[in-house]
Amino acid sequence: MQSIPADQVRMVVFDLDGTLIDSRKDLANSINAMLAEFGRQPLPEEIIAEYIGDGAGMLVRRALGDPDDEALVESALASFLHHYRVHKLDFTYVYHGVFEALEALKHGRKLAVLTNKPVRPAQEICAALGLGPYFFRIYGGNSFSTKKPDPEGLNFLIHEAGVLPEETVMVGDSDVDILTARRAGTWAIGCRYGLSSHKVESIPSDCLVDSPLEWISVLDMARQKK
Incomplete structure (x- = not known):
C-alpha cells in the first residue's frame, strides 16, 4: 500500500451500499x-x-x-x-461517522456516488437520509451501459468533474470498487466494515479503513497538517 497524496485529491467517489449506508x-x-x-x-x-x-x-x-x-x-x-x-428505507441507516467525514472532505473537492444499485432508489435513499446535498452527482447501475467494475461510470465522473484520474479516489467495501478504481487509474480506499468486506482485500487497495471516520485521517489535508 502507498500513501494517498491528500493535497492532490480533487474528487472522492463513494460506493453506496456497505460504504455509506447499511442496507x-x-x-x-x-x-x-x-x-x-x-x-x-x-x-x-x-x-x-x-x-x-x-x-x-x-x-x-x-x-x-x-x-x-x-x-x-x-x-x-x-x-x-x-x-x-x-x-428500501425500513431499516437502512447511514454508518456512524459518515456525515462527519463528508463534512471534512467536501471542502475544495467534489464528492459523488457511483453504485451498482439502480439510480432511482439510490437517489431516493440519499435524499431521505440526508446524504444527497453532499454529492454533485449520484449515478447507479443503470446510469451507463455497463456497471462496476467496468470503469465507464468512474471515467465519466472524472471527465464531468474536470479532474484527472490521479486526482480521484474511489471508496468502497467490495473488490468490485477496488477493481473499478484500478481500471480507471484512480486511488482506492477499501472499507473493511461493509456488506462485502469479506471480498475487499482480494484486490490490493491503496488504503484500508475500519470505519468512515478513518477517511478523514487519510484524506483531510487540514487535519494532516496539524
Missing part, C-alpha cells in the same frame, strides 16, 4: 419477499449479503441459484424491485 436488512427482506412470491424458501440474511455488490440483477440471479431461465430471472427482478421500492 443489508432491507435488501435481504426484499429478496426473501421475492423468493416467497415465487414459491421458494427464504435465505439467511448473511447469505444474501454475500450476493450484494454487482447490481440488482446479479443479486436476484444469485438468490435464485443462477438459473438458466432468463424469463424467470427477469420476473423475479421485477418482483424484487417492487418490494424494494416500498421497503
Whole structure:
C-alpha cells in the first residue's frame, strides 16, 4: 500500500451500499419477499449479503441459484424491485461517522456516488437520509451501459468533474470498487466494515479503513497538517 497524496485529491467517489449506508436488512427482506412470491424458501440474511455488490440483477440471479431461465430471472427482478421500492428505507441507516467525514472532505473537492444499485432508489435513499446535498452527482447501475467494475461510470465522473484520474479516489467495501478504481487509474480506499468486506482485500487497495471516520485521517489535508 502507498500513501494517498491528500493535497492532490480533487474528487472522492463513494460506493453506496456497505460504504455509506447499511442496507443489508432491507435488501435481504426484499429478496426473501421475492423468493416467497415465487414459491421458494427464504435465505439467511448473511447469505444474501454475500450476493450484494454487482447490481440488482446479479443479486436476484444469485438468490435464485443462477438459473438458466432468463424469463424467470427477469420476473423475479421485477418482483424484487417492487418490494424494494416500498421497503428500501425500513431499516437502512447511514454508518456512524459518515456525515462527519463528508463534512471534512467536501471542502475544495467534489464528492459523488457511483453504485451498482439502480439510480432511482439510490437517489431516493440519499435524499431521505440526508446524504444527497453532499454529492454533485449520484449515478447507479443503470446510469451507463455497463456497471462496476467496468470503469465507464468512474471515467465519466472524472471527465464531468474536470479532474484527472490521479486526482480521484474511489471508496468502497467490495473488490468490485477496488477493481473499478484500478481500471480507471484512480486511488482506492477499501472499507473493511461493509456488506462485502469479506471480498475487499482480494484486490490490493491503496488504503484500508475500519470505519468512515478513518477517511478523514487519510484524506483531510487540514487535519494532516496539524
